[in-house]
Amino acid sequence: MEKSIETIWKEGFIKNDALVVPKLNDLYNQKSIDIITKLKKMFKINIIGVGVFSIILLVMSFFIGTPYAGILLFLQLSLLVFVGYKKMKNIDSIDKNSNSYQYLKSFDEWLKGVVIVYTKLYGVLYPSIFITFISGLYLSHYGEIILTKIIIKFPDLYMILGVPVLLIIPVLLIACLSGVFAGPIYRTDLNLAYGHLFKKLEELLTDMEELRK
Amino acid sequence: MSSDFYTTQILPYAAIIIKICRAYTDTQEDFEDYYQEVCLQIWRSKDSFKEQSAWSTWIYRLSLNVCLTFLKKKKKQNAPSDLLPDEVLVDSRAFANESLNQLYGAIRQLSEIDRGVFLLYLEKKSYQEIADIIGTNTNNIGVRITRIKERLNKNIK
Numbered sequence: 001m002e003k004s005i006e007t008i009w010k011e012g013f014i015k016n017d018a019l020v021v022p023k024l025n026d027l028y029n030q031k032s033i034d035i036i037t038k039l040k041k042m043f044k045i046n047i048i049g050v051g052v053f054s055i056i057l058l059v060m061s062f063f064i065g066t067p068y069a070g071i072l073l074f075l076q077l078s079l080l081v082f083v084g085y086k087k088m089k090n091i092d093s094i095d096k097n098s099n100s101y102q103y104l105k106s107f108d109e110w111l112k113g114v115v116i117v118y119t120k121l122y123g124v125l126y127p128s129i130f131i132t133f134i135s136g137l138y139l140s141h142y143g144e145i146i147l148t149k150i151i152i153k154f155p156d157l158y159m160i161l162g163v164p165v166l167l168i169i170p171v172l173l174i175a176c177l178s179g180v181f182a183g184p185i186y187r188t189d190l191n192l193a194y195g196h197l198f199k200k201l202e203e204l205l206t207d208m209e210e211l212r213k
Numbered sequence: 214m215s216s217d218f219y220t221t222q223i224l225p226y227a228a229i230i231i232k233i234c235r236a237y238t239d240t241q242e243d244f245e246d247y248y249q250e251v252c253l254q255i256w257r258s259k260d261s262f263k264e265q266s267a268w269s270t271w272i273y274r275l276s277l278n279v280c281l282t283f284l285k286k287k288k289k290q291n292a293p294s295d296l297l298p299d300e301v302l303v304d305s306r307a308f309a310n311e312s313l314n315q316l317y318g319a320i321r322q323l324s325e326i327d328r329g330v331f332l333l334y335l336e337k338k339s340y341q342e343i344a345d346i347i348g349t350n351t352n353n354i355g356v357r358i359t360r361i362k363e364r365l366n367k368n369i370k
Binding site: 003005006008009011012013019020021022023207 | 224227228231232244245248249253257310312313315316335362365366369
């Protein structure tokens with residue numbers, strides 16, 4: 001007589017060998033590799049993106065008649081690409097043969113180091129990029145047209161070296177604020193792009209620390 | 214995950230997790246991944262257990278949820294052309310008992326929800342418990358089980 005499904009099920013699990021519990025071993029390794037690979041890939045894409053953007057800006061600057069501003073922006077953005085590239089190279093020096101906790105911890109420290117370096121860098125670059133960009137627009141053909149219209153409308157406008165003070169003040173103010181708040185601005189930007197992965201990394205490290213207790 | 218929590222709160226219920234994970238995986242490697250993920254999720258979600266149901270019922274529910282989520286992710290990752298035919302993927306060495314292997318093979322052919330329903334039935338859960346765990350009403354559970362049994366009997370033969 002053929003066995004019923006219920007009997008097959010019941011008898012199948014009578015012997016203990018049917019329920020051998022797998023070892024909890026490789027999950028954290030897999031997760032560590034996965035998360036670091038994703039972050040590295042995103043960093044790389046980001047660096048390439050900034051590089052491509054700087055080239056586009058350079059080319060565009062020649063078209064709108066502000067090649068100097070374009071070259072300056074290109075150099076500033078190239079500095080970001082260069083620092084990013086150097087930092088990416090440093091990841092390879094992390095010992096992959098160490099255990100997953102050590103590897104993840106080293107990566108986390110590397111990441112924190114990168115954030116510190118970039119925060120300092122942006123403290124200078126945010127204002128300088130902003131000023132260069134506005135100067136570029138101001139000196140372009142379009143800037144000239146707009147300035148002429150403003151001067152015609154407000155002939156009594158106070159100017160310093162041919163630039164309206166009403167333009168200088170807000171530009172300098174925004175530039176100063178972007179330098180002062182470079183840290184929070186950069187961290188917000190970072191969280192928007194990498195926030196979910198940073199959270200995963202943090203969770204994984206907390207899990208592993210708990211495991212090691 | 215602290216080893217104490219694993220030993221006292223998960224290991225005694227490992228059979229539940231194993232039985233469910235086996236039904237949703239085709240290879241030993243996947244099975245071990247799913248098992249570990251379920252354990253990790255139990256530990257992570259332990260604070261959300263409100264004691265409104267038995268711990269074992271909660272483990273059933275969580276195991277099914279993790280397996281279904283994992284399966285969805287896997288389907289997204291693997292384009293249909295990347296998948297090998299089922300007979301190649303199925304790990305025939307999962308159990309020493311050949312009838313049980315056959316039964317699991319047939320269960321794996323069911324829809325994702327039907328697998329969960331039938332596993333709970335085989336675990337002697339009441340219709341009410343099955344409905345609670347799966348998140349449906351009791352009305353069609355009996356009919357559904359009869360239909361699944363007919364299909365399994367046909368596939369096993």
